[in-house]
Amino acid sequence: QQRFGFKVEAVALDSGYLTSPICKGLQSRNIFAVIAHRRFHPTQGLFPKWKFTHDAERNLYVCPAEHELQYKTTNREGYRQYASDPQHCKRCPLLNECTRSRNHRKVVTRHVWEDSKEWVRGNRLSRSGKYLYRKRKETIERSFADAKELHGFRYCRLRGLQNVREQALMTAAVQNMKKMAIHLDRLENKG
Structure with a gap:
């Protein structure tokens, strides 16, 4: 955000990110957040x-x-x-x-x-939230497919948690650089 001047207005995330600290951080930064619903299974026979x-x-x-x-x-x-x-x-x-x-x-x-979490849940149910979450499939899920097909992420080259983590981070870094270059090119061509 600081280096390239990107203004993050909205994010759509999967249910793994539905935690109170993440919701609070997004709300305090004034970023419209949509996070998938996490299904909890309360104890059978007791009130949820x-x-x-x-x-x-x-x-x-x-x-x-x-x-x-x-x-x-x-x-x-x-x-x-x-x-x-x-x-x-x-x-x-x-x-x-x-x-x-x-x-x-x-x-x-x-x-x-918890209020921040409820704010995110409300966003998910709004009209713009539903639209944004649908866009996630076209953009974010596409990144996983590209990592598999274009960056050799179908199989890990080395064994061990540290080596696999390193490959995953390097793949993500390359994908982020490509996205930034495309985004900066679009900004330059607009102006």
Whole structure:
């Protein structure tokens, strides 16, 4: 960005990049981000996290039975923990669908940058987000195909993690240089 003056306006990424720090970084740089949905498989028979409503104003979660899960602490990884009152949960008719904990306490976690993740999810569902993600197939997935066909990435030349990593990074560097040269040529021909 600094050296060539490229202005990154938007990115489309696969689900491996759907993490709170990445979402926060993109939002703070004012880059429109679209990241594929990651399918989580909650414990069979228990409510998934989305069944619990987050109340940002009061800093708590509300369970499907309308009980409040109060904020307790934030761990070192940046996750806020919200816990239910075991006295309420003991008598709750939905207890078996909510938790299997022995002390009858449900704990829900929320990352401190979860709002950025929700912003990215909203982008994915927008009209421009859907268009951008469709373009990803034509551009990014094409890079993987070119790496295989044009840069010998179908097979690794050497053995060992370090050698394979080096080949992958060199291939990516070459592809990025080609993309930059094409982009700079287009900018020069416009002006």
